[in-house]
Amino acid sequence: MEIILRQTTFSAGRSPIFRCFRNISDIVGSQTNKQISRSYSDVSGQPKSKSEIDNNKSVSGVENKTMSGFGKAFEKFSLLTRKPLDEPDIKFATLLRHSKFMQLGDPQGKVVEGKIIRVVGNDLYIDFGGKFECVCQKPLKNERDYVRGSRVRLRLQRLELSTKFLGATKEITLREADALLVGIVRTLFEHKF
């Protein structure tokens, strides 16, 4: 528990000066009040997994290293700057709701950016972030630009090519997406002569 003392001094014509003491130990000295510093160090510790607790030899818990001055200040401020998003595991439902996949909606006709991951002869295998990659023919215009690693623009048709054939109960997948190649993604600083 943190004990906060405030001293406000009002003097004629001047703004109030606040003095905040986070712990009595700041005033008195870190060595005398060990109990307060121990509770503080408990707060700073990360949640331990059960296996860690079980494997610990000492059951007494946190070992107290009484810090003062810079060490104490560093500990205090490292807690404050720790980002809250890094610690808790984000829920899957939240991740899904805010994903690009949901934002896309019906893939038919949507323009996305992809990256060429493989070139086999005249075929380009392009990965746009979906489950499967799509395969497109290398265009005759600007042939040299279409290499492994180049970013391209696609117009999606289907995220997965799977259809039911006559008489079948289940569909058959090609494990491939379907998209039309629009062109290379060109940035402002690229000049083509």
Place this chain on the structure above:
Amino acid sequence: MEYEAAVKGPLKLKGTANKDIQKKLKKKNKEKNAASLKVDQLADIKESELKEISDPLKFPDYFGVRKLFRIKDLFDARIHYGHKDGTLDPNMKPYIFGSRLGHLIFDLDKTAEMLQDALNFTAHIAYRGGIILFVSHCPQHTLTVENAAKQAGEYAHAREWDFHIFTNSEKVYNGVTRLPDLVILLSTLNPQMQEHTAVKDAAKMCIPTIGIVDSNSNPNLITYPIPGNDDSPAAVQLYCNLFRDAILLGKSKKPVEVY
């Protein structure tokens, strides 16, 4: 007095004169403990080490396998993407979160739980010196799987499956063979979209299996199924990394051989 000492423990007598008696009592207690366990090897091990030995099976996550991944890592590796509604195997329905315009999505909360169980099992098998075989028939992922097995110091079979490898191993290899203690399937389907022979054969030979089951696969014969995407290279890379890390974690702790 000796009987009392055995029951209550060594006497804590004040004064230096009684230290000899205390030492004698401690020695007797040691001998009794060693005898009661009926193992000759324990006589060499120090008393402090005896305290460290605890049964790893008693802990839910002895190797800290849950720390290897977070749900965000699974999400970024596209593990939640399933096939379409039309290819859904009815046995996979409990693991599906829902379908978005015909595309199925896996419930990563359930996947994470099952993945943790599988990784924990892998680590335990590796800890006890078991042989682990990575199996995959997708030609796209052959290199990923074989590299992971190499790094883990285990085995991989990422090519076409020979039908009698498990069931008739003595004839195939011309000698007594030791079959793997665990089979990890990175994809339970072969390129013909039929169930991989290893699933059935491992079940026949009583070998436990871990398998990544996609929405078009049947998880019934697999011991530790992991519902998730098995087609994207990013997903397969993540699985390979996780299994490799779990195996290395298991091998990093040296087991004490107590027979």
